């Protein structure tokens with residue numbers, strides 16, 4: 001079982017960790033009242049005060065429309081009037097000065113405080129949205145573009161992505177000089193048909209783009225993934241449904257350095273939120289089964305995995321750095337999920 005040396009450094013670190021979880025919960029509750037609201041000048045000032053209070057970085061809330069309008073996908077691909085029986089595109093209008101999320105989870109500082117960047121546009125803007133029934137699969141919304149930013153940048157050589165959506169990432173990759181070809185695995189034939197009929201013809205590139213009709217889990221194996229220089233996995237709707245799917249992938253293979261996962265940090269945050277209070281209980285010599293019993297549903301399952309994992313470790317944690325490297329360590333988090 002993992003053990004701790006009791007000292008002042010760890011006393012403070014443990015308390016700071018738990019306090020950062022409380023602070024983030026207060027922050028999110030406060031901010032949630034403003035989300036989707038049309039900001040008056042006064043509301044904008046109030047909001048900026050809140051961001052300052054929590055030290056959330058912000059250079060004003062106004063988001064430059066050019067981030068969207070000058071994005072090559074947004075400029076080159078038009079999705080009006082695309083429709084089929086199961087999958088359809090709809091136009092969603094974001095009204096001017098309406099507060100929206102502009103990206104997913106960003107960690108702030110060394111503990112567990114995080115924020116979701118927010119902002120508004122100065123004018124109304126229409127966005128195409130790909131839907132299957134009520135499920136929204138993809139829109140070239142600002143948060144989608146920003147959250148795929150790192151994956152877009154890292155693309156080079158032969159690229160693979162799992163999940164076609166409306167083909168934003170494949171297009172942005174194909175436009176890069178460093179990218180040689182793009183392969184996509186997509187499960188839904190309707191999504192592929194719509195893409196082939198309406199979207200691919202608008203792509204301004206002659207580079208190779210291959211679409212494979214198949215299930216992510218059949219292709220997520222070392223032999224297939226190693227045929228590519230860079231892989232980006234994106235077949236979930238949000239970090240909510242993503243954690244279960246990501247966990248299944250981790251059980252298959254978890255240490256391929258050239259493979260990244262959409263909104264991984266956001267998904268792993270849920271695991272950190274169990275590990276921190278669990279380790280605090282161990283540090284204080286409290287009964288860990290009481291801690292596990294205090295969780296419910298999916299969290300109980302996660303807490304049980306966390307317990308099983310730390311029981312197998314027999315190291316002694318002495319410093320804040322050692323503690324934080326466990327909590328933020330991707331290899332640790334993935335190993336816990338993979339059990």
Ligand SMILES: C[S@@+](CC[C@H](N)C(=O)[O-])C[C@H]1O[C@@H](n2cnc3c(N)ncnc32)[C@H](O)[C@@H]1O
Pocket residue numbers: 137138161162163164165166167168169170185186187188191214215216217234235236237
């Ligand atoms: C969020 S979208 C991907 C967006 C894409 N990155 C883009 O740039 O437009 C997710 C896609 O994954 C597909 N999908 C869902 N489950 C899948 C699975 N098990 N295997 C392969 N594709 C899947 C969905 O049909 C959908 O097209």
